[in-house]
Amino acid sequence: MIRRIRHRHFVAALTTLTGLLWSFGASADWTLNMRKGVTSISQEVYSLHMIILWVCVVIGIAVFGVMFWSILHHRKSKGAQAAHFHENTVVEIVWTLIPFSILIFLAVPATKALINIESTGNSDLTIKVTGYQWKWRYEYLDEGLSFFSTLEAKSNQARHLRSGVDVATVDNYLLDVDNPVVVPVGRKIRFLTTANDVIHAWWVPDLGWKRDAIPGFINESWARVEKAGVYRGQCAELCGKDHGFMPIVVVAKEEADYRKWVEEQKAAQAAALQADNPDREWTKEELMAKGESVYNANCVACHQTDGKGMAGVKPIAGSPVATGDVADHIDVVMYGRAGTAMAAFSQLSDAAVAAVITYQRNSFGNVAGDLVQPSTIKTEYR
Amino acid sequence: MSHSHAAHDEHHDRAPSGLMRWVTTTNHKDIGTLYLSFSLLMFFVGGTMAMVIRAELFQPGLQFVDPQFFNSMTTIHALVMIFGAVMPGFVGLANWMVPMMIGAPDMALPRMNNWSFWLLPFAFILLLSTFFMPGGAPAGGWTMYAPLVMQTGDAFPFLIFAVHILGISSIMGAINIIATVFNMRAPGMTFMKLPLFVWTWIITAFLLIASMPVLAGAVTMLLTDRFFGTSFFSAAGGGDPVMYQHIFWFFGHPEVYIMILPAFGVVSAIVPTFARKPLFGYSSMVYATASIAFLSFIVWAHHMFTVGMPLAGELFFMYTTVLIAVPTGVKIFNWVATMWKGSMTFETPMLFALGFIVMFTIGGFSGLMLGVTPADFQYHDTYFVVAHFHYVLVTGAVYSIMAAVYFWLPKWTGHMYDEKLGKLHFWLSTIFVNVLFFPQHFLGLAGMPRRIPDYNVQFADWNMVSSIGGFMFGLSQLLFVYIVIRCVRGGQKATAQVWEGAHGLEWTLPSPPPYHSFTTPPVVK
Ligand SMILES: [Cu+2]
Ligand SMILES: [Cu+2]
Numbered sequence: 022m023i024r025r026i027r028h029r030h031f032v033a034a035l036t037t038l039t040g041l042l043w044s045f046g047a048s049a050d051w052t053l054n055m056r057k058g059v060t061s062i063s064q065e066v067y068s069l070h071m072i073i074l075w076v077c078v079v080i081g082i083a084v085f086g087v088m089f090w091s092i093l094h095h096r097k098s099k100g101a102q103a104a105h106f107h108e109n110t111v112v113e114i115v116w117t118l119i120p121f122s123i124l125i126f127l128a129v130p131a132t133k134a135l136i137n138i139e140s141t142g143n144s145d146l147t148i149k150v151t152g153y154q155w156k157w158r159y160e161y162l163d164e165g166l167s168f169f170s171t172l173e174a175k176s177n178q179a180r181h182l183r184s185g186v187d188v189a190t191v192d193n194y195l196l197d198v199d200n201p202v203v204v205p206v207g208r209k210i211r212f213l214t215t216a217n218d219v220i221h222a223w224w225v226p227d228l229g230w231k232r233d234a235i236p237g238f239i240n241e242s243w244a245r246v247e248k249a250g251v252y253r254g255q256c257a258e259l260c261g262k263d264h265g266f267m268p269i270v271v272v273a274k275e276e277a278d279y280r281k282w283v284e285e286q287k288a289a290q291a292a293a294l295q296a297d298n299p300d301r302e303w304t305k306e307e308l309m310a311k312g313e314s315v316y317n318a319n320c321v322a323c324h325q326t327d328g329k330g331m332a333g334v335k336p337i338a339g340s341p342v343a344t345g346d347v348a349d350h351i352d353v354v355m356y357g358r359a360g361t362a363m364a365a366f367s368q369l370s371d372a373a374v375a376a377v378i379t380y381q382r383n384s385f386g387n388v389a390g391d392l393v394q395p396s397t398i399k400t401e402y403r
Numbered sequence: 404m405s406h407s408h409a410a411h412d413e414h415h416d417r418a419p420s421g422l423m424r425w426v427t428t429t430n431h432k433d434i435g436t437l438y439l440s441f442s443l444l445m446f447f448v449g450g451t452m453a454m455v456i457r458a459e460l461f462q463p464g465l466q467f468v469d470p471q472f473f474n475s476m477t478t479i480h481a482l483v484m485i486f487g488a489v490m491p492g493f494v495g496l497a498n499w500m501v502p503m504m505i506g507a508p509d510m511a512l513p514r515m516n517n518w519s520f521w522l523l524p525f526a527f528i529l530l531l532s533t534f535f536m537p538g539g540a541p542a543g544g545w546t547m548y549a550p551l552v553m554q555t556g557d558a559f560p561f562l563i564f565a566v567h568i569l570g571i572s573s574i575m576g577a578i579n580i581i582a583t584v585f586n587m588r589a590p591g592m593t594f595m596k597l598p599l600f601v602w603t604w605i606i607t608a609f610l611l612i613a614s615m616p617v618l619a620g621a622v623t624m625l626l627t628d629r630f631f632g633t634s635f636f637s638a639a640g641g642g643d644p645v646m647y648q649h650i651f652w653f654f655g656h657p658e659v660y661i662m663i664l665p666a667f668g669v670v671s672a673i674v675p676t677f678a679r680k681p682l683f684g685y686s687s688m689v690y691a692t693a694s695i696a697f698l699s700f701i702v703w704a705h706h707m708f709t710v711g712m713p714l715a716g717e718l719f720f721m722y723t724t725v726l727i728a729v730p731t732g733v734k735i736f737n738w739v740a741t742m743w744k745g746s747m748t749f750e751t752p753m754l755f756a757l758g759f760i761v762m763f764t765i766g767g768f769s770g771l772m773l774g775v776t777p778a779d780f781q782y783h784d785t786y787f788v789v790a791h792f793h794y795v796l797v798t799g800a801v802y803s804i805m806a807a808v809y810f811w812l813p814k815w816t817g818h819m820y821d822e823k824l825g826k827l828h829f830w831l832s833t834i835f836v837n838v839l840f841f842p843q844h845f846l847g848l849a850g851m852p853r854r855i856p857d858y859n860v861q862f863a864d865w866n867m868v869s870s871i872g873g874f875m876f877g878l879s880q881l882l883f884v885y886i887v888i889r890c891v892r893g894g895q896k897a898t899a900q901v902w903e904g905a906h907g908l909e910w911t912l913p914s915p916p917p918y919h920s921f922t923t924p925p926v927v928k
Contacts, residue, residue, distance in 0.1 A: 051864050052849040055781060062777075070778045077768035085761060088739045092757070097679070097746045104744040107681040112740070113733070120732045124725050127775065132718060134777040139714045180465060180857055188464040189860055196859045219551040220644060222709060222784060226850040230780035233710045235645060236550060237638020240711035257709075257784040257852045259544045261551060262471045265855030332471060333538035333556040359639070360629055362554040 056226055059248045059273070063229025065134045073127060080123075138230060141241040144211035148202065152214070152221030152234035152256065154364065155263035155322060159202045162213075166286050171318065172266050173197035180266060196253040201270035205279035206249050214240045218364040219261060225254030225271050233258055246273040261362065263322055299371035299395035305379070308392055312380025315373045320381075323362060328385030334362065338385035347391055350378050355402050371398040426521070429513035430918060431498050432815070437520050438495030439808070443884070445487030445527065446801075450877055452480035457839075457873035460866050465857050473856035474542035479530065481545035485662070486569045487527055489796065492804040493665040494519075494576045497604050499815065501580060503909035504598045506589025506927065508919040511582035519575035526568035533558035544854065546655070547622065549636035549647040553629055560630075563622045570615040577608035577615075589908070591927035595686065598907055602689050603668030606696045610657045610664070613700070618654040621647060645710050652703035660699045663795060664692055666763075666803030667734055670756045672907075673810050674738050677753035678745030679904035684737040691730035691737075698727050708779045717776045724774035731767055735760060750902070751825030755806030758833050759799060766794030769844065784854075787847025793840045798833075805832075805883065812887065813901045817915040818894035824886050831879035838872030 057067045095101045149160040153169075160167040172180075176195050179186035188194045204210055214223050216234040224231030228244045231254075246252075254269040274282060317326075323334040330336035337343050342350050354374055357365035366374065372395040382389035419427055428434060455476050459467050468476070498516065502509055510516050533540040538556010541547070547562070555562065584597070584605050597605075624635040624647070634640025636647040667688075675682045682688065704712060704720040712720075738760055747753070769791035773779050782788060813819050842865040847853075851862045858866065897914040908925055909916075 050861055051845075052861070053845045055848040056850070063781075066777050066781055069775065070772070070781070073772045073775055073778065077771065081764065081768065084735060084739060084764065088742065088757075088760070091739065091742045091745070092747065092749075095678075095742065095745050095747055097748045101744075101746045103679040103746040105680070106683070106744075107741075108684050108686075113684055113687050116736045117729060117733055120729050124728060127725065128722065131721065131775045131777060135717060135721070136714065138777055138780065139717075182465040182467075182469050184464070186464075188857075194463065194859050195857060219554070220548060224784075224852070226781065230777075231709055231783060232780075235638075235710065237642075237644065238711065254850070255852050255855070259474070259548070259551065259854045261554060262469075262474065262542075264474070265470060265852075265857050333554070359637075360553050 058227040058229050059246050059250065059252065060228050060244045061247070062134075062138055062244065063227060065137065066229045069130055069134055072130065076123060076127065138242070141211055141243045143209060144243060145208040146205070147211045147213060148204070149213040149215070149239075150202075150223050150234060152216035152218075152223070152260065152267075154218050154261050154362065155256070155267040157198075157202075157221075157223070157256075157267065157269060158217075158368070159200075161283070164283055164287070166283065166290065168200050168286070168290075169318075170198045170200045170202060170270070172268060173199055177266070193253065195266065196255070196268045196270070198268055198270045201251070201272045203272045203274055203279060203282050204244075204246055205276050206246055206273050207276070209243055209245045212242050212244065214242070217368070218362075220258050221256045221260045221267070222258035223254075223269060224257040225252050225269055227252040227254075228271070231257045246271070249273050249275055294370075297370045297372040297395070299375075299399040302396075303372070303375070303392075303394060305383075305392050308376045308379040309383065310376075311372065312376035312378070313384075315369065315377040316380055319366065319369070320377065328381070328387075336385075337381050338387065340381075340387070343381045344387050344389050347378070347382070347389070347393060350382065351393065351398070351402065354378055355398075367402075371395040371403070374398050374402075427517070429509075429517050431502050431510045431513070431516065431920070432916070432918070434510075434516050434520050435495045435498030435500075436815075438491045438498055438523075441520075441523055442488050442492035442495055442804070443887075445483050445491070446880070448531075449480050449483035449488055450880065452476045452483070453873065454877055456480065457870040459856055460858070461870040462867065463858055463860050463863050468856070470856045471539060471542055474544075474854065475534070475540040477854055478541050478543065478545055479534075482530060482565075483527070484796070485545065485658075487523070489662050489800045489804070490573065491523060493604075493607070493662070493800075494573075496600075496665065496669070496804065496807050496811075497576075497580055500811065500909060501583055501601055501604060502587070503912060503916060503920045504601050504907060505584060505587060505592055506908050506921045506925045507583060507587035508921050510579050511586055512579045515575050516579050519572045519579065522568050522572040522575075526565045526572065529561045529568070530565040533561050536561070546648075546651055547625065548651075549625060549628065549644050550638075552625060553637075560626065563626045566622045567619055570619045573611050573615050577611035580604055580608045581612075589921065589924040589927050592908075595689070596927060598668075599671035599682065599685070599688055599692075600665070600668030603664040603671075603692050606692050607661050607664045610661050610696055610699065614654045614657040614661070617650060618658075621650040621654065624650075645707070648707050648710060649704065652706045653700070655706065656703040657696075657699045659792075659795070660695060662800045663763075664696070666759065666800050667692060669803040669807040669810075670738060670759055673752050673756040673806055674741050674760075676810075676902050676904045676906075677750060677756075678742045678747050680741060680745040682737070683740035683743075684733070687733055688737055691733045694730045695727060698723060698730070702727065705774055705776075705779070708776050709783050721774060721776040725771060727774075728767070728771050735764055735767075748903075750809075750822060751820070751829055752806045752810035754826065754829040755802050755809065758829065759802045759806060762794055762798030762802070762833075762836075766791055766796075766799055769794065782847060784852055785847035786843040786851045786853055789853050790840050790843035790847060793843070797840070798836055802832075808887065810902075811909075812890050813897035814909060814912075814914045814916065816891050816894075817897055817913075818890050819897050820886050820890035820894065824882065828879060828882045828886060831882065832876060835872045835876035835879060839869055839876050840872070842866075842869045842872075 055070050057064055147162045151158040156169050156171040158169050175191050176197055179188050179191045214232045214234040216236045221234040222231050223234055232240050232242045250273055252271040256267045324330050324337050328338040355367045357363050375393040375395040375398050379392040536557040541555050541558050541562045543552040627633040628635055634642040636642045636644050671682055702724045705724040773782050809825055846862055846865050899913050900910045
């Protein structure tokens, strides 16, 4: 009886443990290896990875094999007597030369792959990727198209400390964005990476590489995606608080679908520009409404929903800037504060800058009462 | 050395006792003990932060800390482990062993020795106090990359000054070791007769002197960028953020060898002892160490393959990096050849040394893989790198320090430690350290970046396994503290030679050795 109860407890414990291990649902997996990816580069890198891996495995088996053989047989408890040799020039030269030749054998495919990866010429289109704390901006230089890409809303809600949301219920948790970067299949795409504030790194494993996005530098890389699909990645260089929350989503579409997407985006952008017209007079209600959405998209990560800021980030609520001279307020937003996390936001449209400033001056208990017209930004700050 | 022994003892009667003895001591053994105790303390401070990291990563979603604090944890964990645990651990071993191994009474510069130790607690008080400052502790990574590090709050100057002080301490320690070995060897102790531990430490000391000032320079430039209007690393001011990385890694790569060369020395002392057979290829070991040290200055940019170097630069750094595999391989082969046809026994120090050889080699393999530039474009800044450097630093450097402590503890204290518990400590550590770090290779290959507090559910399984390994590995280390304390307190008396196969001057002294190791120099034939 006692034994049976113990047994039952044991089984219960075991099932709980396995249950716990598997509790993260269908998308959880025990992936072991690098993926092959969907570009010629990623496949080349994958096979290079497998070659070195196998070379290491074989060397490992040989060296550890000898070592464990010796450990098993040359032990005192087995009556082994110690020999006295302590050098052998021939052996030592041989085991210097063997690794050397293995390295040369590895260097050949590695050099070839590297030359291929660095051949960025003859591209069909160019996408400029700019890292911001903590989002990406994509500019299609040939199409005059540009947009920001940030963590998708559901993930963004679930990711907070004690958010109360079970992250297993969020599709593609932390790997989804609002605006993915769309590319045509089969075309050589040149990526230009740079950053606006600190260093980031743009990485989509299925493309086979990552490249740092560095303020003041423009790095070149390329990819030709061979299969339509959705490919996900993340920022790979520590870039501050929300480094783990600026994913990348590449959607590869067939040429026709891609063209259609471009036209749609262009139309949407034109419409937005129309709505954002800086030359007309805006009402306070319009500015406040737009300001709130700009604030929630661009400022909330640091200044927080209550405007109280956080460690190292000055509050907007009661801020001498947000309640004082409006010119100072515009300066901070347009030019940033050197040496702090407060970056320049001049990339926002005139209307967005005017709106977010108006919003900050009249929310969180601030009652500056004044408002900034988009035309002011356009005429005095551009 | 002419005054009599009696006068000597009287002199010690007047030496302060209690706490002041430790504050004012100039004795190499006391200072060695201070360094080692400090190292152990920091191992647990840094280890606690590692536990916080593994707890947060146990499951997807944020459970315990916010992302900024998480970044502080990874940053300070690294700084504490590197500068607080591993480096002082090796300096402690050098302090204890170098004079005894070369037949000297003490270190050449005993007062400087005292100062180089006592700077350490102050540096770490500065560093750890930043947790209580507005803006929190530094969170830009231990590499302190500009421009991110500029966003550090009030902690910034404290971080910089802590690094300065640590650098000064290391340089003084290095000068002391060089001065000691060059001037205080016993008659007949020629350079090519020095134990390998001494050799690896001299070479390490030169690496320290050459690289620490570079780090000091880099962080000073950060300081002036922040407070004095320069823009060395600010693109907006005409500076170059990538230059910071070049300067940092010109220090940083030699630094990794600073943390591993003395480990090679320790293993080269232990393996022959327990194989009861002389070290195979002594002179090739010396030359291999020297070549590794030389190469370590021309490989730095392998940490920066993704910054966008010209093709020629990438090729150069790839070739030099993989070349290091050759002298490193020579060392591994020599250790295996030392065991070959030996008469081996497997006391705890030998177990840790064997664990070192196997697992350091695994870290070496992943290092080779990382050195291949195109593959690094995938591996870089992922958990694959985290797995790599923890294999070389934990199962490499830390294992060698533990091996050394078990090896020399009977000599230091005059008591044998509890062999059964020592072996238990080894097996627990070895099982769980692999549960902890091996799955991180898989995570990195599957695409998990490093330094993130939260992740997609696809990474959940291996992270949970890794965390369980981490907690158990952490717990196992309490056993180590217990074993060491018990051994210091008492135990079976140790003989002078301690280990049947031990050779060398340190084993000719009684256990524990006299306060001044060799008052009359021994003659080495
Ligand atoms: Cu980033
Ligand atoms: Cu390196």
